[in-house]
Each structure stands twice: as structure tokens, then as C-alpha cells.
Amino acid sequence: MREQSTHARQALELLNGRITNELAAALADRLQREASPEPADKVRLAYRLTAAREPSQQELALSVQFIQDVSLQEFALAMFNLNAFLYVN
Amino acid sequence: MTNHSIRQALRRDFLRHSCCGFGSLALASMMRDQAAADTVSQRAVRQYRFEPKAKSVIFLFMAGGPSHLETFDPKPLLDRLSGQPRPREFGEAKYQFVTGDAKLLGTHVRFEKSGQSGIEVSNLFPNVAKCIDDIAVVRSCYGDVVVHSAAQYELFSGRVVPGFPSMGSWVVYGLGSESDSLPAYVVLPDPDGALEAGRPMYMNGFLPAVHQPLMLRSGSRPILNLDLPKGVSLAERSKTIELIRQLNTADAASTQSPVIDDELEARIDSYELAFRMQSEAPQVFDLSTETRETLDLYGIGKEPTDDYGRRCLLARRLVEKGVRFSVVVSGGGPGNKQWDAHKDIVENHDRMASETDLPIAGLLQDLKRRGLLESTLVVWGGEFGRSPEAQTSKGRDHHNLGFTMWMAGGGIRGGTVVGATDEIGLRAVEKPFHFRDIHTTILHQLGIHQDDLTYPHLGRQERLTQIHGKVIREIV
Numbered sequence: 001m002r003e004q005s006t007h008a009r010q011a012l013e014l015l016n017g018r019i020t021n022e023l024a025a026a027l028a029d030r031l032q033r034e035a036s037p038e039p040a041d042k043v044r045l046a047y048r049l050t051a052a053r054e055p056s057q058q059e060l061a062l063s064v065q066f067i068q069d070v071s072l073q074e075f076a077l078a079m080f081n082l083n084a085f086l087y088v089n
Numbered sequence: 090m091t092n093h094s095i096r097q098a099l100r101r102d103f104l105r106h107s108c109c110g111f112g113s114l115a116l117a118s119m120m121r122d123q124a125a126a127d128t129v130s131q132r133a134v135r136q137y138r139f140e141p142k143a144k145s146v147i148f149l150f151m152a153g154g155p156s157h158l159e160t161f162d163p164k165p166l167l168d169r170l171s172g173q174p175r176p177r178e179f180g181e182a183k184y185q186f187v188t189g190d191a192k193l194l195g196t197h198v199r200f201e202k203s204g205q206s207g208i209e210v211s212n213l214f215p216n217v218a219k220c221i222d223d224i225a226v227v228r229s230c231y232g233d234v235v236v237h238s239a240a241q242y243e244l245f246s247g248r249v250v251p252g253f254p255s256m257g258s259w260v261v262y263g264l265g266s267e268s269d270s271l272p273a274y275v276v277l278p279d280p281d282g283a284l285e286a287g288r289p290m291y292m293n294g295f296l297p298a299v300h301q302p303l304m305l306r307s308g309s310r311p312i313l314n315l316d317l318p319k320g321v322s323l324a325e326r327s328k329t330i331e332l333i334r335q336l337n338t339a340d341a342a343s344t345q346s347p348v349i350d351d352e353l354e355a356r357i358d359s360y361e362l363a364f365r366m367q368s369e370a371p372q373v374f375d376l377s378t379e380t381r382e383t384l385d386l387y388g389i390g391k392e393p394t395d396d397y398g399r400r401c402l403l404a405r406r407l408v409e410k411g412v413r414f415s416v417v418v419s420g421g422g423p424g425n426k427q428w429d430a431h432k433d434i435v436e437n438h439d440r441m442a443s444e445t446d447l448p449i450a451g452l453l454q455d456l457k458r459r460g461l462l463e464s465t466l467v468v469w470g471g472e473f474g475r476s477p478e479a480q481t482s483k484g485r486d487h488h489n490l491g492f493t494m495w496m497a498g499g500g501i502r503g504g505t506v507v508g509a510t511d512e513i514g515l516r517a518v519e520k521p522f523h524f525r526d527i528h529t530t531i532l533h534q535l536g537i538h539q540d541d542l543t544y545p546h547l548g549r550q551e552r553l554t555q556i557h558g559k560v561i562r563e564i565v
Contacts, residue, residue, distance in 0.1 A: 007359030008272055008303055008366055012314035015326070015363060021318045051340075058339050066332045074321065074329040081333045081360070083353055084340055 014081050024077035031072060039064045042072065051084035132265035133544075134537055141536025142500025142565075143466035144267065145408045145415075146260060149401075149449060151441075152284050152420035153237070153427025156475035156485055157493035158514045159438045162228050163200035163209045166512040167477055171195030175478060179515050185235055186431065187478045187486040193513060194479035197435050206504030213442035216450030222504040223453055223462065224497045225564035229508025229517035232473055232524055235487040237429070240472035241286035243524050246294065247555050251286065254294035254544075255302075256528055257414040259553040262293075262300045263542045264535065267411025270365035271373065272303040274414045275407055277400040280307035282422025291416065295546045298355035302416070307396070311374050311403070315367050323368075330360045373406050387451035393440070398448040405455055408465050419445050420471075428471055431484040453497055466499025466534050468527070477513045491517035494527060499534045500565060507563040522561055529558030533565060 014020050027046065035041040043063040047055040055063065067075050079085060158164055170176070170193045200209040203218035208226060210218035217224075234240045239249040246253035254262070257274040266273030276291050284290070293300040305311040317326055337357050372378075376389070376399065387402045388394025397419055404415045419441065420427030430437035449469070456462040474492025475485035491510035497503060509519035529539050532553065539558060543550040 007298070007301070007355050008363050009312065009314075011356075011359040011363035012312065012366070015330070015360070016314040016316060016318055016367075018318075056339065056343060059336055062332060062335050062339070066328065070325050070328050074325060075332070078329055078332045078336065081337075082340070083337045083356065087353075 011081075014086075015077070020077060020080050023080055024073055027076040027079060028072045031076065039067045042067065043075075046076065046079050050079040051082055053084070132263060134263040134541055136541075137536035138538040138541055139533055139536045141534070142464070143498070143534040144464045145411075145413055146257075146466045146468065146499070146531060146535070147404045147408065147452070148257075148414070148416045149445075149452075149467065149469045150416050150418045150420075151428050151445070151469065151471040152241075152279070152418055153424060153429030153471060154240075154473045154475055154487050154492075155428040155441070155471045156430065156434060156438060157228065157491070157510070158475065158477060158485070159196050159198050159213060159434060160211050160442070161209075161214075161226050161493040161495065162474075162510060162514055163211075164196075164477070164510075164512060164514040167193060167514055168195035170513065175513065175515070179511055179513055182476070182478075182488070182490055182515060183235065184476060184478075184486045184488070187476050187480050191476075191478035191480070193477055194434070194483075194485065204504060208504065208506055211442075213438060214446045214449075216446045217453075220450050220453045220497070223457065224495050224503055225501045225505045225507065225561075226493060226495045227507055227522055227527075227561060227564070228491075228493050228510060229519055229521045230470070230474075230492050230494045230524075230527070231517045231521050232489040235473065235489050237285035237472060237487070238287075238290075240487070240489065241284060241290045244470075244472045245286075245290040247525055247528060247553055251289035252294055253551075254296040254300070254553070255291050256531060256553055257291065257302055257416065258293040258296050258300040259542055260414045260531075260535065262296050262544070263532075263537055264413055266413055268369075270362070270369035271407065271410050271412055272362065273412060274300065274302040275305060275412055276302045276416045277305050277311075277403060277418065278307055279418045279421030279426075280396060281420070281426040284418075284421060284427070295551070296544055297351040299351070299358060301355075302414075305403075307400075312366070312370055315371055317367070327364065330364050333360055369410070373410055374403065376402060383455065386455060388447040393444045394447045397445050398451065401448040401452040402455070405452060405459075405461070408456075408461060409459075429487075430475065431480050431486065433483045434475065434485045435483065456498060462498040464499065466501065466531060467497045468494065468531065469496070470494030470527075474514075477515050488515075490515060491521075496530070496564065501534065502564050505564050507561060520563075523558065525554045525556060525558030526561055527558075528553050530561045530565065533560045 031042040035045040172192050198211040203210045204222040206222050208221045232240055232243050234249050243249050245255040261273040291302050387398035389398040400417045404417050407415050428441050456465050473487050473489040476488040480486040511518045539552050539554045543552050
């Protein structure tokens with residue numbers, strides 16, 4: 001039987017842990033450098049890097065709105081918490 | 090439709106709405122609230138067949154097999170026959186290590202009549218003895234196996250193999266949680282390490298992944314990563330978690346599968362729970378808000394009771410926050426750091442009892458004076474007892490044919506004894522009760538009939554009880 005770890009602790013690690021936050025900072029930095037100033041471009045690059053696909057219209061809209069409301073850093077953190085990043089189908 | 094598939098259908102509907110014109114705040118927040126409500130109030134049991142007495146369960150798990158002979162089952166004949174071979178009239182028994190030519194081993198303890206009920210309790214538990222009038226002692230427990238892991242699986246899940254849901258998972262599957270900011274089922278392991286059955290004995294088996302326990306870390310930081318990193322506010326992080334939920338849900342909806350994998354669903358839900366835990370959990374773990382008198386009651390700040398005392402106090406605080414099922418484990422790592430006294434029963438049980446006696450009594454008294462004992466079912470015991478025969482002169486081997494568990498609170502009739510082993514404590518001979526009967530009784534106190542708590546698995550409607558169990562009528 002596959003051993004499963006407990007979800008709440010994993011979520012806490014992925015949200016507040018040192019490693020994911022350092023990775024998020026690095027990703028935000030890369031998005032600044034490699035994508036155009038357009039938030040939509042940053043989102044597309046982020047999805048290509050983490051989910052290995054283009055974002056849907058809906059995902060793009062949600063993400064662009066979020067970057068404007070909150071920050072690129074927190075958006076980058078969200079990318080590392082995508083099921084598409086964390087799991088292989 | 091089972092409740093499980095009803096929940097999936099609700100979620101599918103919400104996802105369909107979300108695909109067309111998501112973006113309205115109202116819909117987003119409604120979906121979040123609905124999703125939260127699904128998680129929090131989801132319960133498989135919609136109607137109680139019995140009047141529920143207990144709302145929560147605390148299982149005081151004495152891992153490794155505490156000897157009934159040194160604790161709650163006095164056997165004067167055993168003491169008189171110490172050093173002699175087991176008389177043939179008591180029949181045969183199968184052991185891991187003890188061989189056919191072993192000699193009976195008397196005890197070093199004294200049993201005292203305690204409380205108003207006059208029930209005999211060993212002098213290893215002077216403090217628990219004072220609480221005996223709240224306790225129902227079951228002296229005729231038995232299980233099917235003498236190997237730790239298999240017996241631990243049977244104790245927790247009713248089967249001798251891993252992969253089946255533990256009683257904690259069944260209970261939270263059935264009743265959901267009273268708290269939306271703490272997981273409904275928590276295990277507080279012993280710092281000395283893991284047990285033979287490992288984590289699978291605590292786990293959800295084939296029940297949806299959301300019913301797995303939160304395993305706390307031992308020591309001063311039961312959960313890590315409760316603090317936000319620098320530079321992020323709670324309000325901002327709340328929005329981030331909302332984004333994660335929206336993106337993961339949108340992604341899941343876009344796959345062609347009609348039903349979301351319950352594992353993914355649990356993970357999507359876990360972020361909200363994690364966020365709420367950040368505010369709630371630090372308070373729960375902060376024991377400095379307790380009075381000195383309470384800390385002393387549990388033996389906190391003193392050896393050897395500090396660790397188990399902290400975890401018992403934590404269990405009370407978890408119950409106050411609505412946690413449905415807690416397991417406070419005594420014993421971990423190597424056998425002698427559990428109750429697994431193969432080599433020296435005196436040294437081992439003197440030590441293990443001295444670590445747990447005061448904290449357990451403290452827990453019972455503290456629950457009682459806060460008016461919580463009536464609604465909190467406390468269960469004490471392990472995966473088996475120990476052999477009346479000596480193992481290598483001073484130890485006792487595993488023993489499944491007759492041993493003791495006890496219950497208190499949650500509507501249990503205190504000051505009672507039910508069942509008995511034979512005169513040397515070898516076999517449960519009067520009103521024997523299997524683990525399934527303990528499980529049936531726990532469910533009964535929670536208001537649940539064993540047949541009303543089922544889940545389809547491999548073509549069978551599975552229950553906690555593989556074979557029907559009976560309620561221990563004498564103690565409820």
C-alpha cells in the first residue's frame with residue numbers, strides 16, 4: 001500500500017517552507033528577466049516552466065488579475081503549488 | 090446514491106459553473122464556502138441509530154502490549170504458582186518465544202481495592218486507581234495474533250493486514266469534524282519512535298484521503314511551518330491560497346474524468362485547512378496559557394511524566410477545539426521503549442507506568458472538572474497483553490488470548506468490571522470480547538450502528554467490523 005503523508009502538513013511546508021519560498025523568489029526573478037513586462041506573458045512563461053503547457057483562458061485571466069492585486073512573488077509560489085507541477089499523471 | 094457520490098455530483102456542478110464565466114467574486118466565494126462546507130460538515134452518518142453519548146474519542150494507546158497481570162487483572166494463583174510449569178488444565182497457548190517448558194512468573198505488584206467501587210488496580214497506577222469510579226475495566230479482551238504489526242492492525246482496523254481504515258478514519262468519515270480549522274483526527278506519537286505496524290495502522294485505507302490523521306511531531310513543535318515567511322501578510326496569503334484553489338480546480342475540471350480523484354480533492358482542500366491551522370494551531374499547542382496547577386496535574390515539567398503529560402493535555406485541548414479522534418501513544422522505537430517487556434517485566438512496566446500513570450489520571454480529572462468527560466470517550470489499551478509464563482526468567486512474551494482494556498467517559502458506566510480471565514490470566518473465559526466488540530462499543534457511544542457506517546470497496550460494503558461485533562452492554 002502506498003504510504004501517504006498528511007496533507008495539511010504538506011500544504012504548510014509548500015506554503016511557508018524555506019525551500020518553496022526561495023524557489024518562488026527565483027521563479028519571480030526569472031519571469032521578470034525572461035518575459036515581457038506584460039503580466040500575461042509572465043503567466044504563460046510560468047505555466048510553460050511549471051506545468052509544461054499553456055494556461056487556459058480562465059487560468060490566464062485568474063493569474064493576471066492576481067499578479068495585479070497581490071504580487072509576482074506570491075504568484076510564483078502558487079505555481080509551485082499547482083497539482084500540475086507537483087504530480088505526474 | 091451514497092453520500093460519497095452525492096458530494097462528487099455537487100462538486101461537478103460547481104466546476105461546470107466555474108468553467109463558464111468564472112471571475113465573479115460572488116461565485117468564487119460561494120464555491121469556496123460550499124467547498125469548505127463540504128469538507129467540514131460532510132458526514133456519512135446522517136442519522137444516529139442510538140442516542141450519542143460521546144462526541145470525541147481519545148485513545149490512550151499503550152503500544153507493545155501492556156501486561157494485564159501487572160496492571161488491571163489480579164491473579165493470586167499465578168503468584169502462588171510462580172516458578173512452576175503451567176498446569177495442564179489451563180490448556181495450550183501459542184507464543185512467539187515462550188516454549189513449552191516455560192515456568193509461570195508471578196508478579197511484583199500489589200493490587201489495591203480502589204475508589205468506592207472497590208475495583209482492584211495494581212500499585213503501578215496509584216493515580217489512575219483514584220479515578221477507577223469513572224472507569225469500566227474489560228478484563229476479557231482477546232485478539233487473533235501474537236505479532237505486533239498484525240495485532241496493531243487488528244486493534245486499529247479490525248483486520249490483521251494493513252490497508253484497511255483505522256477506527257479513527259471510520260469515525261471521522263462517519264461524523265465529520267466539529268472544527269473547520271483543525272483536522273478531525275490527530276495522532277500524537279511517542280518521541281521514542283515508530284511502531285512495528287508503522288503509519289498504515291493509523292491511516293484511512295480505502296476511505297477518501299481526507300480522512301487520514303494529522304501526525305503530530307513529538308517535542309516542542311508539533312507542527313512545522315505555521316509561520317508565514319517574511320514579507321507576506323495574512324490577507325495577501327489568503328488570496329494566494331484562493332488562487333491555488335481556483336487554478337487546481339480549473340485544471341481538474343478540464344480533464345475528461347467525471348470524478349475527481351479523492352486524493353487530489355483532499356489536496357485541494359488541504360490548503361484551506363492549512364491556512365486556518367496557521368491561526369488556530371499555535372494557540373492549541375501553546376500550553377503556557379494553562380495554569381501551573383493544571384500543568385502539575387498532568388505531570389508536565391517533571392520527569393518522567395513531562396512528555397506523556399504534554400500530549401495528554403494537548404489531547405484535551407484538541408477535544409475542546411472539536412477534534413473528533415485523538416491517539417496518544419505511549420511507547421515507540423525499540424521494544425523496551427514500548428510496553429514490550431520481553432526481557433524484564435519489572436523494569437519495563439515500572440518505567441512505562443511511571444511515565445503514564447499521573448498524566449492519564451490528570452487527563453481524566455481535567456476532562457471531568459471541565460464537564461468534558463461525559464462527551465469524551467477515553468479508551469486505554471494495547472494490541473495484546475503479556476504471557477503468564479516467563480520469557481527467559483524475567484520477561485513476558487506477547488499474549489493475545491486474554492488481556493485488559495478500559496474505557497471511561499462518553500457515557501460509559503464507571504466503577505464497573507466486565508469479563509474475566511482464568512485463574513492464571515491465560516485465557517479470557519468469562520464474557521470474552523474481541524477488538525471488534527471494542528469497536529462496536531466505541532461506535533455505539535458515538536451513536537452509530539456498525540451497519541450504518543459502510544463504504545464500498547472491491548464489491549463489498551465494508552465496515553469497521555469485518556465480522557459483526559457486539560456492544561459491551563455491561564458497561565454502557
